[in-house]
Amino acid sequence: xxxxxxxxxxxxxxxxxxxxxxxxxxxxxxxxxxxxxxxxxxxxxxxxxxxxxxxxxxxxxxxxxxxxxxxxxxxxxxxxxxxxxxxxxxxxxxxxxxxxxxxxxxxxxxxxxxxxxxxxxxxxxxxxxxxxxxxxxxxxxxxxxxxxxxxxxxxxxxxxxxxxxxxxxxxxxxxxxxxxxxxxxxxxxxxxxxxxxxxxxxxxxxxxxxxxxxxxxxxxxxxxxxxxxxxxxxxxxxxxxxxxxxxxxxxxxxxxxxxxxxxxxxxxxxxxxxxxxxxxxxxxxxxxxxxxxxxxxxxxxxxxxxxxxxxxxxxxxxxxxxxxxxxxxxxxxxx
Ligand SMILES: Cc1cc2nc3c(=O)[nH]c(=O)nc-3n(C[C@H](O)[C@H](O)[C@H](O)COP(=O)(O)O)c2cc1C
Numbered sequence: 001x002x003x004x005x006x007x008x009x010x011x012x013x014x015x016x017x018x019x020x021x022x023x024x025x026x027x028x029x030x031x032x033x034x035x036x037x038x039x040x041x042x043x044x045x046x047x048x049x050x051x052x053x054x055x056x057x058x059x060x061x062x063x064x065x066x067x068x069x070x071x072x073x074x075x076x077x078x079x080x081x082x083x084x085x086x087x088x089x090x091x092x093x094x095x096x097x098x099x100x101x102x103x104x105x106x107x108x109x110x111x112x113x114x115x116x117x118x119x120x121x122x123x124x125x126x127x128x129x130x131x132x133x134x135x136x137x138x139x140x141x142x143x144x145x146x147x148x149x150x151x152x153x154x155x156x157x158x159x160x161x162x163x164x165x166x167x168x169x170x171x172x173x174x175x176x177x178x179x180x181x182x183x184x185x186x187x188x189x190x191x192x193x194x195x196x197x198x199x200x201x202x203x204x205x206x207x208x209x210x211x212x213x214x215x216x217x218x219x220x221x222x223x224x225x226x227x228x229x230x231x232x233x234x235x236x237x238x239x240x241x242x243x244x245x246x247x248x249x250x251x252x253x254x255x256x257x258x259x260x261x262x263x264x265x266x267x268x269x270x271x272x273x274x275x276x277x278x279x280x281x282x283x284x285x286x287x288x289x290x291x292x293x294x295x296x297x298x299x300x301x302x303x304x305x306x307x308x309x310x311x312x313x314x315x316x317x318x319x320x321x322x323x324x325x326x327x328x329x330x331x332x333x334x335x
Contacts, residue, residue: 028285029331039325047086048293050270051149051187051211053117055295056086057321058287062214062274062299063121063152063191067096070307071106077306077313079109079118085317088117090152090189090214090297095126097142110147119189120148124155125167128176136183143186150187150211153177158195158246162227162239174204181208192216193223194275196247199255206256206266213268214297218246219276221300249273253290260291272297280323288333 047054061078065071075091082089089109096103110118120143130136143151155173160166169176181188190205191214197205205213225243228236253273256266273286274297283296305312 026281028281028334029327030334031330032332033330036329039329041325043086044325044328048270048295050088050117050295051119051189053088053115053149054086055088055117057324058295059087059283059320059324060214060272060274060295060297061087061089061302062216062297063090063119063154064092064299064303066092066094066106067103068106074303074306075106075109076112077310078302079112079116080310081302081306081313081317082116083112083114084314085321086116087317088119088295089113090119090191091121091146091148093123093126093154094120094142094146095122097146098122098126098138104145107146118146118148119150119152119187120146121152121154123160123167124153124157124173124176125160125169127153127180128169128171129167131176131179131183132170136180139180139184140186150189151180151184152189152191152214153180154191154193154216155197156193156195156223158242159193159223159227162224162231162242164231164235166227174201177205177208181210187211189214189272191272192246192275194218194221195224195245196249196252196275198247202252202255203259206268206271208267210268212270212272214272215249215252215274217249217252217273217275219248220278221275222246249275249277249286253286256290266292269293270295274298277301280320280327283320284324284327284331285333289335 043056045058047056048058061082065074078089091107094107097107130138157169188210189212190210193216196215196217222243228239228243231239270293271290272295273290277283277296277298286296287294305316
């Protein structure tokens with residue numbers, strides 16, 4: 001750095017100090033700067049296997065879009081970023097692929113994703129219907145045609161309930177899931193879509209030999225609220241209280257920690273903390289506090305830059321990875 005750069009930086013500091021008075025330190029971490037040098041930019045974590053492929057970073061792009069005008073370019077950008085940085089990706093509900101083969105290109109991202117893990121996605125209502133008519137084989141065909149490594153089953157009864165045109169479940173989701181597990185020999189991930197799971201549901205899921213359970217917890221994107229907002233004004237007031245139901249990732253993590261402390265072991269291979277995670281510090285927090293194989297995931301946080309451009313999305317990924325490396329070097333959990 002030359003003298004001019006140094007004096008301009010010092011001038012910035014004086015100006016910016018007025019707007020950079022911090023209010024509260026993040027209470028979740030100890031900051032320990034004494035025993036380590038700066039992070040080198042190398043990944044400090046071991047690659048993690050997911051559905052037979054490798055995540056270079058414990059970070060996952062949660063299921064989002066498909067069957068909508070912007071879906072194709074959003075999915076291509078997400079897949080391109082996942083390939084570049086070593087992430088994995090869940091597709092948004094692939095129901096359109098089953099119903100209209102013309103939507104297949106919206107979801108066909110394997111050529112952008114390279115060797116990174118990819119999971120297709122269907123709702124439990126759709127699976128219940130396919131099971132009832134003995135057509136679960138169509139799921140396997142669909143996953144193959146998308147060159148995906150497995151299937152995500154989303155469990156979203158509250159969202160469906162709040163939707164005037166929503167599906168009504170005739171079977172308990174756990175029974176449908178067991179039927180799917182028997183019929184479809186694929187790695188399965190099960191997730192909520194922003195309400196999370198209560199303790200009985202979460203434990204029942206984790207006691208199944210699933211590839212992963214993604215929290216889809218309360219605290220971020222809220223589909224009960226989205227559906228309430230889509231309803232008429234008079235219905236909105238009636239539906240709105242339901243948007244306050246659910247469980248945060250913190251709460252779900254607390255239960256898993258309590259059960260694990262009582263020598264309970266999940267059968268599910270990977271825990272995916274998600275729902276309302278704003279940035280790398282939220283992700284790092286869950287990576288550190290959950291037992292076993294853990295990754296974290298975000299949906300909305302990826303969507304914003306993905307709508308903008310590939311460059312914006314790449315810049316987001318780079319800032320988050322840099323942040324994760326910093327966190328790994330300097331932060332200890334306060335407990
Ligand atoms: C635009 C959008 C579309 C979504 N579509 C799906 C979907 O098709 N299937 C699914 O399982 N989850 C879907 N989700 C839910 C997310 O995967 C995630 O569980 C939820 O948004 C909570 O994460 P977040 O707070 O990081 O956004 C969608 C989320 C968004 C924002």
